[in-house]
Amino acid sequence: MSHEASSTMDQPHGHVVHVDPEGGKTSMWLFLFTELLLFGGLFLIYGVYRHMYEPAFHHAAAELNKVMGVTNTLVLLTSSLTMVLSVNSLQRNQPKRSMNFLVITLLLSAVFLVIKFFEWSAKYHHGIFPGTEHLHAMEHGEGLFFNLYFMMTGLHGIHVVIGMIVMLVVLAKIRSGAVNVNSNGILEYTGLYWHLVDLIWIFLLPLFYLTT
């Protein structure tokens, strides 16, 4: 991977596009660093409040469903694999295979969101949701735990949805030939974003689900 000079590429339909793989990749990584700091700040808040309310956090964490949390972890890990395989396929000039893996990644992402939906609605029916009386009446530490849970998994969930939208756009572009073996940066960067989403979840899992 030593030569990534920028150049102009002839695209299908006669367009000439300036391609700068290294610049594009660097830009994407810079964005990922901002995401790291965003979630890092939230992890810091979790860390401080956990330190202040250790027993309450342990007690509250017992309410979360470990099985669902671990299942979601496996779902995301697998979606990261299929994403990599999609990128690889396109780099080997196999656009159909690339699209297939991207579709699988999308399906796994949807599974993740469905499981999340079941988790959240179960909590909602128990009155545990930001803004409810029940949450407000809880012991301070427990209330903090659940607010953090909804905030962080919610923000993560939004990132999953955004990722899925981007994947759909890229899928269409591979289908039209706009994203291809000579110009696959967008798919690669989508992959980087998706791996970060997975990475964040890997840290969310022990913090919220494996605390007891």
Next chain:
Amino acid sequence: MSNSNTAAAHAEEHHVLPDGLFILVWVGLVVLTGITVAGSVFFPGQVGIAVAIIVTPIKATLILMYFMHLKYEKPGFVIMFLVAVGILSVFMGLTFFDYLLR
């Protein structure tokens, strides 16, 4: 002056890694997840937490190095990442330096 690369030349430049490698990494990630869960289920408390604190960064490293390709990129990318992590560590470290001594 524009120069266009052919698909063949581009594929040569890329040296795409075999799918099997990434499947292997995935297996490793699943096993490590299992270890983390087993640690918290069978050794709840300090031991379980310690397992998570040790294993989770290993999982993160696998994802960064292989899935996110850092192992095969120019070293500059790894350095950039470490700088970002370093900054975050300073935030967290100094914050806890305060809180732990209150």
